[in-house]
Amino acid sequence: MHIILILLLLLGLLYGPTLWVNLVMNRHRRQESFSFSGRELAERLLKELKLHDVRVETTPHGDHYDPQAKSVRLNPLNHDGRSLTAITIAAHEVGHALQHARGERPFQTRQDLVLWSMKIQRIGGFAMLAAPFLGILARHPVPSIILFLLGLATLGSAALVHFVTLPVELDASFNKALPLLKGIIPEEKEPAARGILKAAAYTYIAGSLASLLNVWRWFRLMRR
Secondary structure, rough: OOHHHHHHHHHHHHHHHHHHHHHHHHOOOOOEEEOOOOOHHHHHHHHOOOOOEEEEEEEEOOEEEEEEOOEEEEOOHHHOEEEEHHHHHHHHHHHHHHOOOOOOOHHHHHHHHHHHHHHHHHHHHHHHHHHHHHHHHHHHHHHHHHHHHHHHHOOHHHHHHHHHHHHHHHHHHHHHHHHHOOOEEOOOHHHHHHHHHHHHHHHHHHHHHHHOHHHHHHHHHOOO
């Protein structure tokens, strides 16, 4: 019984933030409240900020700003949608473009950490795949255990990066996007927009927590 409660608590901690983010986003996506789309707002804001080299694109891979391509990328619901969620998320991603254009150090550090984490995760995945074979070749469990622990550490690097760089997301939401939305959204919708911006800031954290379940799956695989 205690094990079941612990598992339920663990699942709640890992999946709870993701469910909360989706709930907030979907709640304010149902009504098309604006005469312009997320794409149109993003283009308008980029023009006002004189970020003429930044494009707005649609993507199936989640809303984000790509600093290498200088592209604000929105999922189809936010790219073409006219809901409060679409408008607010577009402003949040423009906030990241503004961080990049200003050369803000926290944003640059986050990008460096993300690239580092991607490389580390590739090494970690290889290490975990190689661990059992190394144990067989060495005829001793210690080398494979060390390699496996290395793999576990690297798989958790993405979650660590997003936790460390959470201030960058909060800055894009509340120091960049919220001021940009002043005068664009009605005053009575500002509390809801704040909720969406908070969810946008925690999106990566939620995804990282859920991805930690991969560590458990690898652990189970190694025990077989």
